[in-house]
Amino acid sequence: MAFTSQAGPARMPGLAGIFPGSYGPALERELRSSLEGQDGLLHNMLLYQLGGVDEDGTPLASLSVECLHPYLCLLACESLGGELSQALIAAAAVELVHQYAIIHEDVQEGSPNRGHRPTVWWVWGPGQAINAGDGMHAVARLTLMRLHQQGMPVDRVLKAMELLDRSSLSLCEGQHMDLVFQERLDPSVDSYVRMAERKAGALVACAMGLGALTATEDESVLTAFRECGRQIGVAWQMGRDIRDLATSTGQDGPSDNLLNKKKLLPIVRTLEAGETSLKRELGTMYFKRILDPEDVHRIVAILEESSAMKFSRGLLESHCEKALDALAGAPVSSTGRDTLERVLREIRAAA
Secondary structure (H helix, E strand, C coil): CCCCCCCHHHCCHHHHHCCCCCHHHHHHHHHHHHCCCCCHHHHHHHHHHCCCECCCCCECCCCCCCCHHHHHHHHHHHHCCCCHHHHHHHHHHHHHHHHHHHHHHHHHHCCCEECCEECHHHHHCHHHHHHHHHHHHHHHHHHHHHHHHHCCCHHHHHHHHHHHHHHHHHHHHHHHHHHHHHCCCCCCHHHHHHHHHHHHHHHHHHHHHHHHHCCCCCHHHHHHHHHHHHHHHHHHHHHHHHHHHHCCCCCCCCCHHHHCCCCCHHHHHHHHHCCHHHHHHHHHHHCCCCCCHHHHHHHHHHHHHCCHHHHHHHHHHHHHHHHHHHCCCCCCCHHHHHHHHHHHHHHHHHC
16 A cells, blocks of 8 residues: 555655555555445445545555554554554554544535545535544444454453544544634634644554554553654644645645635744734735635745744654653664654654
């Protein structure tokens, strides 16, 4: 399975060569296994979201999904000396939750495309897309229950289920905050970080926590891996925000996030701490129903004038450092630590 994101300009193809090449095919088999025994339109919608079929249900060569979450799950397991048979189940469950969240987010934000494909709601309508997202979440939970078939004791399976469900709830809380921010001009950087911790941070924390849980029951180690994942998720979210803005005046045009007037980190920073004249000008544009092309260029210029892009990159850097610091006392293999450092370097470079 190639590392091909459906997230359009936010994808970071440099991650493709960081993780072991064996992860992709094994994860694809596990994801397909999670959907076995189903048929009908809902099944096709789920496979479509995973990139397994086209709009007409015609099978495609391989799945096309964002692999940061499941790959970090597998890496956490291997870096602690665990076996991948259980970690693959956990990794598939995390990716299914991620895809459920994407389906719902596309409906909430009215995004007709994700990457180069129409979104599920654009093809089948918002009602069916919500149904598909709920179905994807249910499949994720059923997938995680298969851990017992791979020999994991029931109490640890329940612990894994609790982590997945709490992370799903946190993700929903983060999305709620993100949507609320779109209607306001006064979110703070601190509130943005809390949102990112719940939205992006929670699911990466879940991925690394589940991967660690397949290898150890040491609570201090599990806590360390969850915290590392939380910080990676926050840094990843910040990097996406910075890229969305940095590339919006380029050949591909403004990102959907900017056109939807989402409160991306550099914008939040300017609205909170920028000069009054810049805040007023930025606020005026954000009150417009539709942003014009010249508005996009001016927004990016304002963010540079206010040093918000520089500030945002500095904040991203601090969360990358926190991610590594979280594992300072954990028994992580040298290969695992090196791979994590490469992931964090890529997140920094892409921003």
